Amino acid sequence: MRAVVYTERGDSSVLELVEREVPEPGPGEVRVRIVRAGVNPTDWKFRAGGMGELAFPEIVPGQDGSGVVDAVGPGVDLAVGDRVWTMLAQHQRPGGTAQEQVVLPVANVTVLPDSASYDVGASLGVPAVTAHRALTTSEDGPSRLAPGALDGLTVLVAGGAGAVGNAAIQLARWAGATVISTVSSASKGELATAAGAHHVVDYTAGDTVAAIRELATDGVDLVVEVAPAQNIRLDLQVIKPRATIAIYANNGGDEVALSIRETFSTNARFQWVLLYTVGQAALTAAAEDITAALADGAFGVGDDHGLPLHRFPLERTADAHAAVEDGAVGKVLIDVSEA
Incomplete structure (x- = not known):
């Protein structure tokens, strides 16, 4: 699978597109085929070293994303084929959403209502x-x-x-x-x-x-x-x-x-x-309430909802990071794979 990684702190030029083995989920985990990834200021700040030394030898950036569950580990109540959105995918883990498939704890994955697009799902998480x-x-x-x-x-x-x-x-x-x-x-x-x-x-x-x-x-x-x-x-x-x-x-x-x-x-x-550091109870409550707003049709992205979208393919993740760092107004998204 394709993944964007960095192994040192620096500007967006340290990001590199590589091929990596497809990971397998363990107990309490799911594997998500990422369709869309969101880029946030924390992504470039982590990459640039604003949060200190790198926590892992190799890091895939990206806290937020949306996609489809394509494998589940034991003890998981999600099913293969479920559409989902992610939060804090890269927190305390080396693998974020700027890759075609990512394994995450089930607590970091929430079902995306059928009425909500992958663009919306990738724009939730951090914001x-x-x-x-x-x-x-x-x-x-x-x-x-x-x-x-x-x-x-x-x-x-x-x-x-x-x-x-x-x-x-x-x-x-x-x-x-x-x-x-x-x-x-x-x-x-x-x-x-x-x-x-x-x-x-x-x-x-x-x-x-x-x-x-x-x-x-x-x-x-x-x-x-x-x-x-x-x-x-x-x-x-x-x-x-x-x-x-x-x-x-x-x-x-x-x-x-x-x-x-x-x-x-x-x-x-x-x-x-x-x-x-808000704690799992606050994250769970947020995921449930945000998903309810999505189901009600009360949350959207794009010009009609006051959040213009800026799209980049996975191989241009460095440009996506640079756009956020330069203060792009709206939401920067990475097209990772086909819906």
Whole structure:
């Protein structure tokens, strides 16, 4: 089978297309024939050495993917032929989704509804599970998402044109929230609106705090935050008491300064979100709720859903990584095999 690998840290040129033996699943494992693989910022950051030394002598990148089960090990309730999507395929393992066949623990594989495309399945994993976690850890909010779970709540999504922001908008809208999104341009505002945001605020054009407060006079209940170093002061000015600021990235800087007195008055909760340590219960809940949203037709990708797709064949995985690293707006996918 064909696989993309790297054996040293570096830029995308360290990625190499090779032939490897087809792996066999063991107890509690399945083998998935990957149709589509998703590329996330963590993929190039791992490859570039931003997470430290390489954990294995040879690594196949890719946390997210979609495909078809083509072999199962003992003790597995999935069947050959099941369409599935993956999460954290490369976490603590050398083999990710940038290959034609991958063996994964069954806990990392979820059935993909027949109504959902492989493009959607490969776009879930890191973005959608991150968004689910951010939306389900607030003091006054739900621990699970479903229609009506966020009724009466207002969610502010920073960076609504990004993959996690897009997923947060779609899931929050499905769960009944009023969604406000901040963006940096009119074109990105169009993407956030297509994703389902009720209101969009261009933070480069005027008083952002005043604009958000006009839309949410009592304040917002939950912030899904991508750039805390830049936005934390704004967040504190637009939240209501006991709100949660869920932080999943460090765009714009690694240091956050807090005014103790100003923060005291909010009774705010700061929730840090990183999928690798959220625990299996949170991952399982996210997989179930996201799949329910898919079955309801409430989650999609492509221009109509505010997430343009950029496609590359497997042999151009290096170009796919470079596109994500260069800040491509939308979702970068790798076409691995025929559906």
